[in-house]
Amino acid sequence: MINQKVFFQGLKSLKGSKSPAIPLAACFVALGALLKDAGFNLQQSAASSLFTYALPGQLVMAESLLVGASLVNIFIAVWLVNFRLYPMTVSLFPLLEHKAQPKWKYYLSCHFLAVTSWLIAKDGYKKIDKKHRIDFWIGIGIGTWTTAILMTVLGYLAADYLNKDMLVGLAIVNPVYFFCMMIGAMKNLSISIAVVGGTILGPLIYLVSTEWALLFAGLIAGTIAFLFGDQNGK
């Protein structure tokens, strides 16, 4: 049902010099501590990472709860910040498609889609035989997802021992890791324009609209990058 060799190849991406384990641990430990602060109990904190597993959305949820936002408002705010997962899925899953693989694998494993797992899969899929790429993805997904849940629990339990400076230190790890991964991914002109354009437009549009900034910055910079790459044949 699942090719074990390829699955473990995916799972092993947690090790080595490209390991995402440390940045994942850093940000989910910080999240665990934050959720405790927001009044969650241990089970609820673990459930949040188990069922949502998308850090920016979980941060929005915790902050919205602290200011007493309604459920509808939480839903919309989270949808807007996590909408990036839609183009991310569409730019990964066609690479993993194979007729011999059942659809349920794709429908269930899309839950593992997050920035970390996406960047690892985009970096490594070419090495895997087309037929088994979805199993490679499931391996990456199980590894990163489990790490996130365990670290949320650890962060919750360690909350009383973490001081403010340590939490600030942990909070920078995630953007630094993602930036490095993105720079590593800038292998052609259109991706490079997309990354540079998005980095500039994101904060710029944020000044005008906090909620819609990501969506608009992504669409504008992405379309410019696409048109530019299309004209230059890359």
Next chain:
Amino acid sequence: MESSQIIILAIIATSLATFISRFMGALTSEKVSVKSKLFQWFNCVAYSTLAALLGRMIIFPAGVLSDSDLIIRLIVLVTCVSIFILSKKNLVLPTIFSAIFLSLLINL
């Protein structure tokens, strides 16, 4: 409503709002060919949306990170990206260093 009920409902709302985008992505993927221009466009939009999120996280951070100065965050980011490039794309080194370096700088 009790606060624990509100938290459970918030977890459900957050998880649904997140899973919709993933699942819609999986459905759309069935109709998108790797060789098509549409796929290229989605790829560019995915990278730029992610870059936009990262730019925002550094310039306008949410949570505890907003207690540090922007210039300090930029120094840490540029230093760590340089380490990443100089160390032949080792990701473990710059990420560990970033936490230590930022904690040191904010206490100067």
